[in-house]
Amino acid sequence: MAKDVIKAFGQGETVVRALDNVSVEIKTGEFFTLLGPSGCGKTTLLRLIAGFEMPSSGQILIDGQDVTGQPPNQRAVNTVFQSYALFPHLSVAENIGFGLKMKGVAKAEIDSTVKEMLALVKLEAMAGRKTSQLSGGQQQRVALARALAPRPKVLLLDEPLSALDLKLRKEMQVELKRLQTETGITFVFVTHDQEEALTMSDRIAVMSAGRIQQLGAPREIYTKPRNRFVASFIGETNFLNATAVAGGGKLASGQVIAADTAGKSGPVTLAVRPEHVTITAADEAGAIPAEVLGSVYFGTDMNYQLALPDGSEIEACVQSGVSGEASIAKGAKVGIRFAPGSVLLLED
Amino acid sequence: MAATPGAAITGQSEAERLLEARSTRNAWALSAPALILLFCAAAGPLLIVLVYSFLTKGPTGGVVWEFSTEAWLGVLYTRDIFNDGNLVLADAHLTIFWRSVKISLLTTLITFAVGFPTAWFIATRPPKARAFWLFLITIPFWTNLLIRTFAITEIIRNEGLLNKALIGIGLISAPIRLMNTDTAVLIGMAYVYLPLMVLPLFAAIDRFDMRLLEAGYDLYASRLQVLRHVVLPIVKPGIIAGSILVFIPSLGAYVTPRVLGGGKNMMIGNFIELQFGQGRNWPLGAALSMALLLVVMLAMILYVRTATKGGKSHG
Known part of the structure; x- marks a missing residue:
């Protein structure tokens, strides 16, 4: 879909590459998420697809057709804006019908499509209201319906849930997924919220510094992060510096952690999720000795900070007990184990 | 207690x-x-x-x-x-009324045509530059109207700047006579009342959410359609305010038509003055003033009503 796209701002020495040779193919009918911190280029990529910006070089293809030079009003792509950008002078129904009206669709057809869209986002009762009379969640639905009404080939969503409170956001996540399945339209969703990305997407592209760091299904991104950025941006991760030896990585203090380090030598970075760290008795065979530095209560979970013999710190996440009290005291000498296959070798 | x-x-x-x-x-x-x-x-x-x-x-x-x-x-x-x-x-009276209405309407149209892009330009500048441009717009207010009007005669008279420049670049061979015509009055009025159009328009455009432009553009509207279906309806209150602020004083204008239009191209204001001066018909002058007041009041009520209703049925 986007082919070798470079978007550069500025000129000469001060040039900033918002997108640096990004190539990504989005499949028809898929829920695709661009995930990354602010300034990573995800919104720029979205604006390139919408046509609000032109790439410095490279192409944008939709359905195999080059649309790089086309203005937004000629692309079969609609956007749900972060601020919704609803037209304040129009009613809910007129907002939804706007795109069709501009396309020159017959009035009767506009009316029936608007009705259909109102039903789709469950706002039938609000058709005649001004958008200023709606709640944030309702405005969000109008914005969705307005962008879906012309049946675009691609729907772009620019952090549409960021203005909603937590409960509403969860509801809308389910709602968005439902809309996408019902309409079968390709969704390209931009967010900095990893949970949003993991729960809704078919595939995720994790972006940083204008590049795609990793592209894959949510499960793959979470369980097999390719590099340090992806591992730390998605979920919590412990990083360990080790030296590659046969069958694992050797810590500076001599203990060997089992991992697939085949074909590697020299210093490597290992990653392991806190929930894959188990705390055992200090003298258990094969366990790495550690000292408890402290604990934090998270409701369902309890996080322990531990110091390894080489001086590095790691976190272990265990289910909290019935009482919610830490069962292991600060300063206690314990052993830790990693779930088999949970320690990953990162390409740095 | x-x-x-x-x-x-x-x-x-x-x-x-x-x-x-x-x-x-x-x-x-x-x-x-x-x-x-x-x-x-x-x-x-x-x-x-x-x-x-x-x-x-x-x-x-x-x-x-x-x-x-x-x-x-x-x-x-x-x-x-x-x-x-x-x-x-009285044909003469009707001619004067018609000229006044015509010139006032044209003044309103011209100030809108010039004022809208100006207001848009100012409203889209960074805040500091905005203050500077607004300041420039209000500078003419510091000078007496009569002086400003005479300054215009200096530009448009036969031996004035405009004709000299046009002859100089070879566009015309003989000066265009502008002084003492309706055109001269129109130029003067548009110049004098332009700030009254720009300021309310600026206030309305300043409040306009520029992100709506992208929304319209994204939803298959061409640039012209975005202007017609998104921008104009939303900044309408500014257009209404600006038109009223320009049209009403235009209708009663006295100095500008007097200086630039000469004795022949009278507007209602000059006609009323005539009754109190050379005409020596104070009651007629008074009746004309009251009639003007009533007509303007009715016209404005009608205008605001239809304009706001139009907004609702459109919206």
Whole structure:
């Protein structure tokens, strides 16, 4: 879909590459998420697809057709804006019908499509209201319906849930997924919220510094992060510096952690999720000795900070007990184990 | 201090009543100077004009205290001196009214056509530059209107800047006569009233959410359609305010048509002045003033009604 796209701002020495040779193919009918911190280029990529910006070089293809030079009003792509950008002078129904009206669709057809869209986002009762009379969640639905009404080939969503409170956001996540399945339209969703990305997407592209760091299904991104950025941006991760030896990585203090380090030598970075760290008795065979530095209560979970013999710190996440009290005291000498296959070798 | 609960309640409400009465009294006392000034400066003179319009004209100006509707008839009709003083439609008056309305409407249109891009430009500058541009727009207000108008004659007269420049670059061989034409009046009026159009438009565009442009553009609207279906309906209150601010003073303009239009291209303002001066027909001048006031008031009520209703049915 986007082919070798470079978007550069500025000129000469001060040039900033918002997108640096990004190539990504989005499949028809898929829920695709661009995930990354602010300034990573995800919104720029979205604006390139919408046509609000032109790439410095490279192409944008939709359905195999080059649309790089086309203005937004000629692309079969609609956007749900972060601020919704609803037209304040129009009613809910007129907002939804706007795109069709501009396309020159017959009035009767506009009316029936608007009705259909109102039903789709469950706002039938609000058709005649001004958008200023709606709640944030309702405005969000109008914005969705307005962008879906012309049946675009691609729907772009620019952090549409960021203005909603937590409960509403969860509801809308389910709602968005439902809309996408019902309409079968390709969704390209931009967010900095990893949970949003993991729960809704078919595939995720994790972006940083204008590049795609990793592209894959949510499960793959979470369980097999390719590099340090992806591992730390998605979920919590412990990083360990080790030296590659046969069958694992050797810590500076001599203990060997089992991992697939085949074909590697020299210093490597290992990653392991806190929930894959188990705390055992200090003298258990094969366990790495550690000292408890402290604990934090998270409701369902309890996080322990531990110091390894080489001086590095790691976190272990265990289910909290019935009482919610830490069962292991600060300063206690314990052993830790990693779930088999949970320690990953990162390409740095 | 042997107060029963009931007495306490009435005592309290009594105190409240007193306080309330006092605050009402204070409100009147505080606004009295403004009210007196408003009455003496606005309502009073208007009342005098209204009374004068129903009196008989004096032989050498002034009025004779004798009731008459002659002046009001004189607004539209004139007495045919050759035919027993029958009433006939006064063509000269109608020509003046028509010219006034035409020039005022054109002034409103021109100031809008020039003012809208100007206001848009200013509203889309960074805040600091914005203050600078707005300052430039208001600078003409610092100079006397008469001086500004004479400055325009310096530009548009036969030997003026404009003609000299056009001849200089070889575009024309003989100067274009602009002075003492409707065009000259129009140029002057558009120049004088432009800030009154730009400022309300700026205020409206400044409040306009520029992200709506992208939304419209994204939803298959061309640039022109975005302007027509998104921008104009939303900044409509500014357009209405600007048009009223330009149209009303244009209709009653005096200095500009006098200086740039000469004696022949009279507008209502000059015509009214004529009645109080050389015409020595004070009641007619008064009746013309009142008629102008009434017509403008009615026109504005109608305009605002249809404009806002149009917004609703559109919206």
